[in-house]
Amino acid sequence: MSAREEVLAAVRAALVGVVPAPDPPRAPQVRPPRDVVAHFAERVADYRAVVERCARDELEARVAAALAPASTVVVPPGLDLAVAGAVEDAGLAARELEEFEAVVTRARVGIAETGTIVLDHGPGQGRRALTLVPDRHVCVVAAGQVVLDVADALAVLDPRRPQTWVSGPSATSDIELERVEGVHGPRTLHVIVVDDAQPLD
């Protein structure tokens, strides 16, 4: 017998006489706060990320200010935002990405309860490596993209697309349990929430 057949046969043998379990109950959902976008901003800030809110017409200036310390910036195709001096990614090698200090992207969804931004690496978000190698990640989230909790995010996300869920900057507590921000991912996460209703499609 092949390993496949043998493992599956052993699983079936182990479950002889075991009845399937009923469908699991839906997990309990949290009470919506009065202002879900403000809740999102607070929870992102709890991770020692930088968070700010702005109006649509302020966005480009805010992004430029967030990038101020960085001189080399890369952006994904489809960002739909003018970033002065930025290079658009066209399949840069990882070692080339290493030369950039910062990256600007959009996100697919924001989760208020956990302070999470989710990238599904569609237009304006770039492939996965783009938001990983540079040391500063400026992420633009539209207020209309913010949902309450994990279940609401799962409902709008397409599992067939690769995803990266980001909750604050890279961190470790491996040495004496002392928290250090920034090991391998971006050491600075800067989230800008744009107060316009860009609906989730």
Place this chain on the structure above:
Amino acid sequence: MGGAGVTGTFVGMPTFPVAARRALGDAQLRHNLGQATATIRAKRQRLVEEVDAAVPTSAADPQGLGGWEALRRAGAAVKEAALRSLPEHLERLEAELVANGATVHWARDAAEACSVVAAVARAHGVREVVKVKSMVTQEIGLNEALEAEGVAAWETDLAELIVQLDEDLPSHILVPAIHRNRAEVREIFLRRMKEVGRAAPDGLGDEPAALAAAARSHLREKFLSARMAVSGANFAVAETGTLVVVESEGNGRMCLTLPEVLVSVVGIEKVVPTWEQLDPMLRLLPRSSTGERMNPYTSTWSGTAAGDGPGEVHVVLLDNGRTRALADEVGRQALRCIRCSACLNVCPVYERTGGHAYGSVYPGPIGAILNPLLNGVGHDDQVDSLPYASTLCGACFEVCPVRIDIPSVLVDQRAQVVDAHRGRRRSGEAVVMRLAAATLADEGRLGFAERFTGVGLRAARRGAGWPGLRRWTGARDLPRPPRESFRAWWRRTGGGTR
């Protein structure tokens, strides 16, 4: 590490009582573990209370369980449903993975899984692979197996890197180097990094931030040059063929994204039936594990994606004793485990003896049941000693995010150990238990025996214990003998009335 038996119990480890006695004498270990477990316990507790407060009592929680209890019941139900219909979910997972462009392999045991990974490395001619922290690859002893094939496997999690550079053993599921202090880590980095890659900078200090920066620069070189990565998975979604890795540092993202080839070793119990059912799991795991609302990075991928990440994706579905555990009616629930380590942090035995005493990559209460369940009992004294590494206080069950009733499984495993040893030379314990049963069953015999209890205890306390009973008395202090028995006291005082 690894090698002995089907799962990685550390080679040559003594039984738990022996190893525990040694660990109790290690002041550094006890101090670090005490501090670490207390800190994580408190962080977790705050979030449990936050969930309780955030879930409305009436609508979402009709039974009035509290938000956290309702959440962990939902999580337990998801994993239980997956396990009870495992064959169909595994076949679905395989079909979806293949449809998404992944190659699926099956492995009966550790050796088979290791040889699949080694074959992929050989096919691509790679001499180095980078690894995401993964319990299952430790369980199967993958690093050693690859080394034997001339392939170097680099751990990229900071704590795993410390352990690997020092050729040490991990002591905690979540923070494997918790037994090392900052000065020791600095010394390890200065001594070892230059031998295996980019050296630690001159004048390296012992601040955790400086040490993390040294690891960042040492490993960045490996991430950028590695052509192949190896990972585990926290969850495998059957209906969509999606693997999920939950991490903090970004080393996982590096491994899952930059190399051309990715091999993920996934225990068959990692299955979650549907994408939506990740809801309770992704809310329970970080809160229970690191005491965070969400871990910094969660990566999901379904096979290959055009122009993004590895072009070649392999998944190894591993049994290695899991079907043995699945067949155990009481122990089956241990396969719900999501490796959060909350049970370690509340265990009074773990807190005092640490992760090495369990002699396995799975320490603590969950290790005390998982190792015997995966390996079977009756053929290794070290494994057989683990179900006894507990006071049965029940704290582990209370915190388990998937409600594994660890105390009940411990008791059942003890019974299985005793049964497995029946038929061998009758142990002193068994003889005494039979004598005790006969004595307690008859009032006359009990009264007769009581007259000698004090004498016997006094004699035993002076000596080194009774011959033939040292395995019992060696781990237990004998009580001070009472002046008179309860029955004698009752007769003398009329039940305390005179």
